[in-house]
Every structure is written in structure tokens, then in C-alpha cells.
Amino acid sequence: EIVLTQSPTTMAASPGEKVTLTCRASSSVSYMHWYQQRSGTSPKLWIYETSKLASGVPNRFSGSGSGTSYSLTINSMETEDAATYYCQQGSSYPLTFGSGTKLEIK
Amino acid sequence: EVQLVETGGGLVQPGRSLKLSCVASGFTFNNYWMSWTRQAPGKGLEWVASITNSGGSTYYPDSVKGRFTISRDNAQNTLYLQMNSLRSEDTATYYCTRYPRRMAPYYFDYWGQGVMVTVSS
Numbered sequence: 001e002i003v004l005t006q007s008p009t010t011m012a013a014s015p016g017e018k019v020t021l022t023c024r025a026s027s028s029v030s031y032m033h034w035y036q037q038r039s040g041t042s043p044k045l046w047i048y049e050t051s052k053l054a055s056g057v058p059n060r061f062s063g064s065g066s067g068t069s070y071s072l073t074i075n076s077m078e079t080e081d082a083a084t085y086y087c088q089q090g091s092s093y094p095l096t097f098g099s100g101t102k103l104e105i106k
Numbered sequence: 107e108v109q110l111v112e113t114g115g116g117l118v119q120p121g122r123s124l125k126l127s128c129v130a131s132g133f134t135f136n137n138y139w140m141s142w143t144r145q146a147p148g149k150g151l152e153w154v155a156s157i158t159n160s161g162g163s164t165y166y167p168d169s170v171k172g173r174f175t176i177s178r179d180n181a182q183n184t185l186y187l188q189m190n191s192l193r194s195e196d197t198a199t200y201y202c203t204r205y206p207r208r209m210a211p212y213y214f215d216y217w218g219q220g221v222m223v224t225v226s227s
Contacts, residue, residue, distance in 0.1 A: 033213040042217040086151055090212030094167040095153040
């Protein structure tokens with residue numbers, strides 16, 4: 001089973017600040033996918049296949065990485081970006097998720 | 107508009123069974139692999155089961171293998187999750203999810219609103 005480790009667990013950012021969330025895999029994966037979950041709502045696909053933005057995702061978001069190290073970056077933090085972000089690998093079964101990074105607004 | 111609507115959750119005693127349903131609309135259901143993913147209260151996400159578009163193949167993690175069964179009725183645009191021998195650790199919100207692709211990399215492009223399952227005596 002591929003274990004995904006996200007860091008940090010929680011963080012707070014000020015409006016306009018650049019934010020980077022990381023996800024490390026215990027074995028190499030071909031791609032990483034990211035989901036955003038706002039409080040009390042279902043997760044939403046946010047970034048897929050490492051760097052492709054899902055429909056409706058603002059272009060201040062970007063994704064990058066390869067092998068065992070991946071990241072999600074927000075170029076300029078906005079209030080609406082406060083949420084928990086989960087990474088997920090789909091290269092092999094069992095499909096696994098990271099434990100999430102809770103991003104708060106300062 | 108793609109919609110996934112789950113039903114069937116509730117309170118169930120340990121060791122008992124429960125069956126969840128997910129009615130899909132807004133897309134051609136029999137073209138897509140489907141899945142269930144769950145989230146325990148205050149916790150992260152866990153993939154629970156997947157099924158191919160024809161229903162011919164299914165996949166499970168070890169945590170539910172042998173206890174849970176995923177199935178589908180393409181004529182009724184409905185996905186199911188039969189959960190047997192339920193344990194307290196199965197307490198979670200269960201989401202119906204859709205795969206946009208039939209081959210790796212696998213991920214989920216649409217999620218339902220979720221249905222709560224509580225396993226407790």
C-alpha cells in the first residue's frame with residue numbers, strides 16, 4: 001500500500017500570501033490528485049494528474065511534482081481558499097489519500 | 107448536470123448489515139466506473155470499493171474485503187454498497203464517487219453529498 005504523508009497538518013496564511021502544501025508518497029507514483037473540502041461539504045476534485053486544474057478552479061492554484069514528492073501551490077491566498085486539502089494517488093490499488101492539510105486564513 | 111444522491115444510511119448495531127444506494131443522473135451511467143469513499147467523523151478520506159462500468163470487476167481495500175460488496179444496476183442508474191458484519195470503525199459518511207477514466211491514474215471527478223452510517227449498540 002502506498003502511504004501519502006501531507007505537510008503541514010495545519011497552517012494559516014494571510015490574504016495575498018503564497019502557500020505551498022506538500023504530499024510525499026512512500027513509493028513512486030505517476031501522478032498525484034488533490035481535493036478541496038470546505039467545512040461541512042463534500043470533497044471536490046481540485047487538481048488532477050499532478051498539474052491539471054479541475055473545472056472552475058482559479059488559476060492562482062497550481063500543482064507540480066514527480067516520483068514521491070508533489071505539491072499544491074496557491075499563488076496568492078484568498079479567503080475562499082480556506083479548506084482542507086487532500087492528496088490522492090491512483091497509480092495502484094488500494095487507492096490512498098493523505099491525511100489532509102487544513103488551511104486557514106489569518 | 108452530474109448528480110449523485112446517496113440514501114440508506116442510519117444507525118445500526120455492530121454485526122448487523124446495511125445497504126446504501128446512490129442514484130446517478132446527468133451522465134451515461136453505464137459508461138463510467140464508480141466507487142464508494144468514506145470519511146469517519148473528523149477524519150480523512152478512505153477509499154472503500156470500486157466497480158467497473160459493466161459490473162464485471164470489483165476492488166476493495168483489506169479493511170472491508172469480505173464484508174462489503176459493491177454492485178450496480180445500470181438499467182436503474184444506481185450504485186449499491188452492501189455492508190455486512192459492521193463494526194464501530196465503519197462509522198463514517200459514505201460518498202458515492204465517479205471515475206472519469208477506466209484506466210490509471212484513477213481519481214474521482216464527482217462526489218455525492220454523502221450519507222451517514224453510525225455503527226453503535
